[in-house]
Amino acid sequence: MTVLTMTPERIDSLRKRSDQHKFDHGSVLVLSGPATRTGAARLAAMAALRVGAGLVTVGAPRDALPECAAHLTGIMLREVSEALDLSLILAEDQRINALCIGPGFGLEPANGATLRAALATHRAVVLDADALTLMAQDRELFTQLHGGCVLTPHAGEFRRLFPGLGEDGDGFTLDEKKDATQRAADLSGAVVLYKGAQTTIAAPGCPATVLDTTSEQDAAWLATAGAGDVLAGLVTGLLARGNPPVQAAETGALLHAMAAREAGPGLIAEDLPQQIPGIYRRLGI
Ligand SMILES: NC(=O)C1=CN([C@@H]2O[C@H](COP(=O)(O)OP(=O)(O)OC[C@H]3O[C@@H](n4cnc5c(N)ncnc54)[C@H](OP(=O)(O)O)[C@@H]3O)[C@@H](O)[C@H]2O)[C@@H](O)CC1
Numbered sequence: 001m002t003v004l005t006m007t008p009e010r011i012d013s014l015r016k017r018s019d020q021h022k023f024d025h026g027s028v029l030v031l032s033g034p035a036t037r038t039g040a041a042r043l044a045a046m047a048a049l050r051v052g053a054g055l056v057t058v059g060a061p062r063d064a065l066p067e068c069a070a071h072l073t074g075i076m077l078r079e080v081s082e083a084l085d086l087s088l089i090l091a092e093d094q095r096i097n098a099l100c101i102g103p104g105f106g107l108e109p110a111n112g113a114t115l116r117a118a119l120a121t122h123r124a125v126v127l128d129a130d131a132l133t134l135m136a137q138d139r140e141l142f143t144q145l146h147g148g149c150v151l152t153p154h155a156g157e158f159r160r161l162f163p164g165l166g167e168d169g170d171g172f173t174l175d176e177k178k179d180a181t182q183r184a185a186d187l188s189g190a191v192v193l194y195k196g197a198q199t200t201i202a203a204p205g206c207p208a209t210v211l212d213t214t215s216e217q218d219a220a221w222l223a224t225a226g227a228g229d230v231l232a233g234l235v236t237g238l239l240a241r242g243n244p245p246v247q248a249a250e251t252g253a254l255l256h257a258m259a260a261r262e263a264g265p266g267l268i269a270e271d272l273p274q275q276i277p278g279i280y281r282r283l284g285i
């Protein structure tokens with residue numbers, strides 16, 4: 001079994017060199033839901049910025065712009081009210097090289113069109129939460145997935161998106177979870193990061209890797225609202241920084257668990273991105 005560790009190569013890939021500027025570290029766009037539902041996207045955006053993406057922008061519907069502006073400082077803001085807005089932004093700004101869609105996004109039918117527009121550009125994209133549910137409801141969207149996509153389902157989302165592959169009432173052994181993750185990656189053509197105390201990650205045609213935190217009390221505190229949104233942002237930031245999708249998923253999961261250890265019992269989602277500087281310092285980055 002391949003167990004994930006923070007190897008010297010992984011640590012090296014996280015460094016910034018003195019001859020680089022912000023655009024060398026990629027540009028992220030995180031799509032938000034409407035007013036009163038912007039928190040999840042903001043958590044993801046903060047995580048993407050902390051992990052080292054050069055620029056991070058939240059794309060939000062018009063009614064959500066004041067709420068986002070009141071909360072965001074180092075993160076930029078654009079209006080994305082419909083699919084056309086996203087297509088125009090992505091056509092105009094070729095530097096945006098990683099997207100995050102799903103946290104707090106909403107399940108309105110028009111969001112399916114926005115998701116389709118994102119997939120059509122073949123940009124690297126993390127699909128989480130509502131993006132996964134939208135794809136479960138519209139199988140045509142599922143067929144648009146490509147090798148630059150990373151899917152980050154929890155058990156409920158996995159069951160919806162991959163009927164017949166997810167856990168039944170008896171739960172999964174680790175081998176069963178690995179097998180389901182590999183099959184899901186093969187079916188979707190995307191990297192699949194299946195969340196939980198045992199996180200399994202697979203790329204199409206490759207065996208799954210495992211991050212097992214079942215014996216860790218601190219990691220159990222990740223069972224809190226928004227922790228998954230932070231993970232989605234970490235992976236998106238790592239994609240923007242040029243990591244291949246499977247490496248971005250693996251390094252993101254490792255940093256997420258390290259952030260939980262660092263923050264400890266009582267942690268809430270907002271605490272997780274703030275742990276990254278301390279973790280990087282201790283890793284010698
Ligand atoms: N700060 C914010 O703004 C936050 C905003 N958020 C946003 O809220 C939106 C809804 O997302 P969501 O995940 O809460 O709900 P949903 O898609 O209905 O799935 C939940 C159902 O699945 C099932 N289930 C099974 N296993 C499970 C598991 N391991 N973990 C969790 N669920 C599991 C479970 O069913 P049960 O097991 O109870 O039968 C449950 O009924 C989404 O946009 C998200 O980004 C949140 O991120 C929080 C912070």
Ligand SMILES: Nc1ncnc2c1ncn2[C@@H]1O[C@H](COP(=O)(O)OP(=O)(O)O)[C@@H](O)[C@H]1O
Pocket residue numbers: 129154195196197198199213219220221222223224225226227228229230231256
């Ligand atoms: N008991 C646990 N032990 C370790 N990690 C956990 C545990 N419960 C949840 N997590 C992690 O916390 C995150 C929760 O994500 P998710 O269920 O999508 O929550 P949200 O939608 O509220 O952000 C995932 O990364 C998951 O692996």
